[in-house]
Amino acid sequence: MADKKIRQRVESLREQINAHNYAYYVLDNPEVTDSEYDRLLRELTELEQQYPELVTPDSPTQRVGAKPLSEFAEVQHEVPMLSLGNAFSEEDMIDFDRRVREVAGQKIIDYAAEPKLDGLAISLLYQDGVLVRAATRGDGHSGEDVTLNVRTIQAIPLKLRGRGYPPVLEVRGEVVMPKSGFEKLNQQQKEKGEKTFVNPRNAASGSLRQLDPRVTATRPLSFYSYGIGLIEGFAMPDTHSKMMQQLKEWGLRINPQSRVVQGVKGCMEYYQQLAKIRNDLPDEIDGIVYKVDNIALQEKLGFVSRAPRWAIAYKFPAQEEMTRLLAIDIQVGRTGALTPVARLEPVFVGGVTVSNATLHNQDEIDRLDVRIGDTVIVRRAGDVIPQIVSVVKSRRKGKPRRYHIPDKCPVCGSAAVRYDDEAVTYCTGGLYCEAQRKEAIKHFASRRAMNIDGLGDKLVEQLVDEGLVNHVDDLYKLTVGQLMQLERMGKKSAQNLVDALQQSKNTTLARFIFALGIHNVGETTAQTLASHFLTLDNLIKATEEELVAVPDIGPVVAQNVVTFFRQPHNREVIQQLIDAGIHWPAIKARKRDELPLAGKTFVVTGTLSSMGRNEAKAALQELGAKVSSSVSKKTDYVVVGENPGSKASKAEELGIEILEEAAFLELLKKYS
Ligand code: IVH
Secondary structure: OOOHHHHHHHHHHHHHHHHHHHHHHHOOOOOOOHHHHHHHHHHHHHHHHHOHHHOOOOOOOOOOOOOOOOOOOEEEOOOOOOOOEEEOOHHHHHHHHHHHHHHHOOOOOEEEEEEEEOOEEEEEEEEOOEEEEEEEOOOOOEEEEOHHHHOOOOOOOOEOOOOOOOOEEEEEEEEEOOHHHHHHHHHHHHHOOOOOOOOHHHHHHHHHOOOOHHHHHOOOOEEEEEEEEEEEOOOOOOEHHHHHHHHHHOOOOEOOOOEEEEHHHHHHHHHHHHHHHHHHOOOOEEEEEEEEOEHHHHHHHOEEOOEEOOEEEEEOOOOEEEEEEEEEEEEEOOOOEEEEEEEEEEEEEOOEEEEEEEOOOHHHHHHHOOOOOOEEEEEOOOOOOOEEEEEOHHHOOOOOOOOOOOOEOOOOOOEEEEOOOOOOEEEOOOOOOHHHHHHHHHHHHOOOOOOOOOOOHHHHHHHHHOOOOOOHHHHHHOOHHHHHOOOOOOHHHHHHHHHHHHHHOEOOHHHHHHHOOOOOOOHHHHHHHHHHHOOHHHHHHOOHHHHHOOOOOOHHHHHHHHHHHHOHHHHHHHHHHHHOOOEOOOOOOOOHHHOOOOOOEEEEEOEOOOOOHHHHHHHHHHOOOEEEOOOOOOOOEEEEOEOOOHHHHHHHHHOOEEEEHHHHHHHHHHHO
């Protein structure tokens, strides 16, 4: 049997936990860390296990029931749960206010303004401060008993705070799923291969209508109160806003954005203010609800059919609408990525007319299973690019075919491929494709590629826009006369550029390979390919198997290289470049073990001023050295740049030879 001390401890733990919940959910001002909270809850759970006679239904440990239901029971609402009239414009608001003023005989009305949360309405019945029943709105007169599920929502108190609450209190409010929780839940659903939810409202409603409360307990649901239904044995305050403050004191969460505003002018200001921050709020909202604050006036105004005359919902422009998918076009980005774009029957959504939406990539098309002609739900939130959220399958007509991104670039006709580990499909005609023209030329001219002095990004744009250069080989046909026609280009600069172009023709095979801009072939890989294949011809002819056999070349790079050189257009441009006089010194075929640094292991650490770490590695590898990432007894040299860190000290400890940058450069010069 539990003695008095244990009873007191259990009581104190419950009080502490409830107080922390209140601080967190209602006051939005957490007082303890999660771990401290968990510790209290664990202690309480253990005591209750030891002394089951101390368990009460409103104990914070009793949120999740054990057994799933077979169905929900029906609940009659004694006070019907009404809906709201809508306003869509300032005129609608002016009309509403005029009707209120006529009944009130007053010039300026106080309105309680609250966000209209996009969740589902719920009724919570507290008897003597204890949550005894929770029900959905249903048709307004009868709903479903979802008490067991609602008990799992942490923001809803199982027991009211303090003492002054009425013996019977029915609180009404909205169960919502915060946007962050919604994203997380969908992520998890995706990972489990289960159905994702279209929006937070559907997710909230689906989660609350689970027959197994243990499932609901895992869903990130939240709650805000916005009014009362049945109330007995309590003298009502004279305004709605005071009633809301009262609920807050009893431990119920109310929306922190709620305000009392004056007249239509106040309503409009509040509306603008919230429209601006709408996307940054934690919960999805679809408008503002204005309620006459004065309760006596509310009673005087009464109801029309199923909605109060004292309240109105001023809707924001919808962020989701239905429309038809007319076609899917492919856009080729400047880096060659093929992006499918949905062409839509124009629809007004999120405040603008939308006729295109991105479809991202093939995975997204497959996930949505979207087909041409489908009715789709389009979403545009704030300044975010419009998205297709889902397909309304019930409206699909006939049997449209699945859509596949084409295997040819729609701009240049080169092969479009998707590599195994990527979501994106790329055009492989990098040197030729009009969409990639500017980027390809910029890369080709850059310092670490062909190093064409004076040919910066701006000038490349100008040359392409003026039609002087279409492909990289055109660069070598430029004349001083042509260049001088460009804006802000004097004779001297034009001559300098022609000279720089001439100079760039003398390069290395590695630089040339890098300059081609093959997807996934960076400087290091280019270096590796050059030292292995020795000539451009060998590389062009290499098969995927031969490429994969090269150390450090994986299947993706191998596939990239082969596809790139297989494109006739790329080969034409390369031939033109060679014909223009680009050349490099022949690389002597040396067996690996004849290379000057064969058998030596290097570690490179710290920042080098003359080259990047990858470049340094590649240079060493080209000379036959092995480059490792950690220092051990087997290390022969450690190359040390600025701010080297622990590897340098370890080398010292082990007595390994340290090369500072100058000595390292000297070594490279000696052997290359
Ligand atoms: S008051 C008689 N306030 O909107 C007034 N409703 O269209 C009853 N809603 O079913 C509702 N946020 O689910 C009120 N701050 C808010 C609200 C709100 C969302 C929902 C509620 C109701 C629907 C009415």
